[in-house]
Amino acid sequence: MNDQTVICAIGTAPGMGAIAVIRLSGKGCIEICDRIFVSPSHKKLIDVLPNTIHFGKIVNKEELIDEVLISVFHAPHSFTGEDSIEISCHGSVYIQQRILQLLISSGARLAAPGEFTQRAFLNGKMDLSQAEAVADLIASSSAAAHKMALSQMRGGFSDELMKLRMELLHITSLLELELDFSEEDVEFADRSELRGIAVGIDTLISRLCVSFSLGNVIKNGIPVAIVGNTNVGKSTLLNALLKEDRAIVSDIEGTTRDVIEDTINLQGITFRFIDTAGIRHTDDRVENMGIERTFTKIEQARIVLFLIDATKDTEQFLPYYTQVKEHLGPDTRLVILLNKTDQTDSADIILSQITSLSSGEKILPIAAKTGYNIHHLVDELVSTINLNALHSGDVIVSNARHYEALSHARLAIERVITGLDSHLSGEFVSQDIRECLHYLGEITGQITTDEVLGNIFKNFCVGK
Template sequence: MIDQSVICAIATAPGMGALAVIRLSGKGSIELCERLFVSPSGKRLAAARPNTVHFGKIMEGEEMIDEVLVTVFRAPHSFTGEDSIEISCHGSVYIQQRLLQLLITSGARLATPGEFTQRAFLNGKMDLSQAEAVADLIASSSSAAHKMALNQMRGGFSDELMKLRMELLRVTSLLELELDFSEEDVEFADRSELRSIAVGIDTLIFRLCDSFSLGNVLKNGIPVAIVGNTNVGKSTLLNALLREDRAIVSDIEGTTRDVIEDTINLQGITFRFIDTAGIRHTDDKVESMGIERTFSKIEQARVVLLLVDTTKDISNFVPYYTRVKERLATDARLLILLNKIDCFQTSDSLVAEIAALSSGEPILPISAKTGYKIPDLVEQLVATVNINALSSGDVIVSNARHYEALSRARSAIERVISGLDSHLSGEFISQDIRECLHYLGEITGQITTDEVLGNIFKNFCIGK
């Protein structure tokens, strides 16, 4: 049963501000607020039309707490699907806490994290994937993350899953109908058509799974590792990209002994830049640990910037280049940057020389110190992201829970295809289809448990 008790919470950010909003939801929330609210015109909140705003005072006995605006929402046309109230008050921390305490002593209880959104899900205002998108939307720190969360919250992902579920339900109903007429040896589902449908579903699920690698990095920031020999200008490049002195720059080799990370938003996309220890042979245990962390970050990075010092002999380029390539992830991109080009005038010949030693990776002459070609580097970084997928409204999976469920659904649908090719009976094929339906239902919340809901909504803020 759905808990319909009145809950309340501060919905705006903690601390002092010009305004603050306190939310109430649940059966009797309007009547509870009316007992504390006094309108200059004598209007009653219980008689107010839905989606209307009313000016008045919140009183505790004869004492006025604050002048407020109260917005009235009536079930089912509210965020939670219940009668709801939003109180806009002055942003004093004292006033916020005083109003919250007054609401609690008047019969409301403090909401748990994500309880407003959880009630919206339980009351059918949104499915579970849309509810999770609410948290992603609040946490979005870039245009790309915002677009993904907004598309999912509006039901883009849910629509894709609903089409899959409806097609699978139609197929499994025909297969199970055959079981009822097994003695008559009647076939309701055409096996060739069924295989074609299963292959189409497998292709769609694969596309959704494949989008997770992009969605995950767009949501959390694209990791970019800056690597190279000692004193090649890695920290200077990091500072140039961040436009601040984030890393220590020194002529002394081995200055950077640990990993330094910072994020920046470039053209609506969050990049997580990682300045690493210089790659060289050393007997210093601390520096050796830093170098090992460098290779660990290369494995985790989606983009690796390999710096080459143009003022020094490049005869040792191949060993460093080879070591980096060996640790590079299969879907990662390597960019070779010829740094300190302001001290080296014949860049064309050097580009040709490095190109002959490498395997066709992009090569860009730059000067981290003067900023030469840094805008071109930014353009190349942005180009590593498939912006077209965001612009066209394609569904991109960014939630690890969704990815895991989709992967299991795909395994089930592949067993369906294999079973059809092996001429298995409809009973076994239907079981695999139902397993696929189960995992798709876990994403939208059509099949869920209290434990899953608890894990999802515990990460929300209290007022959402």
């Protein structure tokens, strides 16, 4: 796992651009670059000061490949903690590949996915949770996801875990000290004080576990299901939100027979909108399959937008409303939208009737076709996601591996509290504390295996 050979890879996105960056890392990478680099002064890179940039040419014997800028970093003051080089060349795919070929023929090898970040972890430049945050930062597609990943990469999550580990080590050291003097029946630890510390740790771990539901939707996009009867304007609403003709709009009922998904960034948050088949009674087998998928998407959604046609009476509202409510998840937010309010003079009456039949959900009159009140709908969508924790700098868990480890750690610390309440021997309580420490250590990489590291870093892009 701790390979010391020189690795190289293209660090910029695949394809042609104005410039590209080729990275090298490992002992001897500077000497390898010296074999293909010529500066105007003919000074060798091995002789230059660290953290400096140098202009010159990449050559293959007498053949000029490109004019480049080379950044030189000496261990341990680099991203990987090793001697490192970054070559900024022109963005031609041909030039990038020629330089890579020259580096490989001079002694380097192609980097595996995530190998630069893996080396940074192995060399102590960051812990495992920070290394995983690097991948999240690269993949972030919204301001919220970017802010969350940046906080974790800077060590916000690691700091919280370090505090927990220190408190746990304090408890277990006192309990294990008692075991050394068990024959003297000496008690070094005040059980009530230890219980207070354990409860505080349990509270913090529980808060981190709860934050995963927010972190997960910020990272992957918040699923929003658009549901309702046929021909109420679901596809029109999707097009209005996306500001493009993504879904087919027709006066013919049952046009949408399958789910259509698309994403959009609203006020720094990514939403995944799902246009579903209209809910109605039909003998059409294909349409019924689409309706079944509609109910599945309702169960999976974080927000459900239930559309009502303001130009029609409310007789069918209650049965369809009841069906939607039956499929809502425990944390799903239901918003009722009274659509086509621009096409009727009875919108206020319909709104009043729906209000009396519903269970206190937010009801918003809109006109998807003209865009009326769509901006209020956007505000309502954003308000359903509580970003106070993100804005206040609180740690938010977004990684499923971290959540799983925290869940195990929470069970272990709860056993500690139960053990203290039951006056169990310090030996048994200490064992549960050690188990909690184990799971926290799995998150930061203090306790890990080559298999776990391989699974984590294989999902990184090459060059990072």
